[in-house]
Amino acid sequence: MVFSPPPHRFLASRPVLEHPAVAIAGAPLDRTETFRPGTATAPAAVRTFSESLESYSPALDRDLGDLALADVGDLPLDGLSLDDALGRIADWVAATTRASALPVLIGGEHTLTLGAVRGAARVYPDLRVLQFDAHLDLIDEYAGARLSHATWLRRLCEELGTERVVHLGGRSGTAGEWRFARQLLYQASTLELPPAVWQTLARGPVYLTIDIDVLDPAAAPGTGCPEPGGVSFRELAEALYRLAELPVVGCDVVEVLPAIDPAGITAVAAAKLIRELVLLFAPHR
Secondary structure, eight states: OOOBBEEEOOOOBBBSSSSOOOEEEOOOOOSSSSSSSOOGHHHHHHHHHHHHHOOOEETTTTEEESSSSEEEEEOOOOOOOOHHHHHHHHHHHHHHHTTOOOEEEESSSSTHHHHHHHHHHHHOTEEEEEEEEEEOOOOOOOOOOSSSSSTTHHHHHHHGGGGGEEEEEEOOOOOHHHHHHHHEEEEESSSOOOOHHHHHHHHHHHHEEEGGGBBOOOTOOOOOOOOOOOBOOHHHHHHTTTTTSSEEEEEEEEOOOGGGGTTTTHHHHHHHHHHHHHHHHHOOO
């Protein structure tokens, strides 16, 4: 697979490593956004704004510089059908996982997570999924399509089973979505996991996906469908720190829309989330 090299690589990463502990890839997928498109430019923006951060996390007392961290560039998705693009994402995640590296994707619309989970599930058939998102993404069909950023989690539930999906931070969805959400292993508008649910996830493995709109629009204005009433960056980060012992085998941060946030608030929030995810879940631990 030939990757598109970015003008900037993610903070403290290198382009090629023989045996990386963590591999970052951009997934500039932007096919089904229905309100405001433009997430294809997110990987570049997140990488650029990562340079404003330190590689050291004081909250975790860990440094990206101590990791074998590779940024392979952007997955080549141009010209592919949506199904083929998801297949390419799945192939990369599966190959990276088989190489004992943690795959980290910078999105891109949230539909890309369906491809990523499919790839991780090839290696881990008992995979569980933990999603942070303002929206439930459980619509059966949206705007005449059964596969989109608004329906991807419904499709994933059909493939994995609702008993392996946890959704946190939800505050938007149709009445039908909320009814369906009751079938999930767990769904909450807060970021708290009950002990029994945490223990289920701890038996892992787990794929973790973060839609940037789980944050309040004050903390992340640059996203396609902002939803008032969300959490602060600190609240989300603290929720992630509580997951430190989970066996996370892949993760992504998606739905950043740089064009409507010229100050880069959302892109730098995404970059910092990625830094913390890498330091939390890198395989060397």
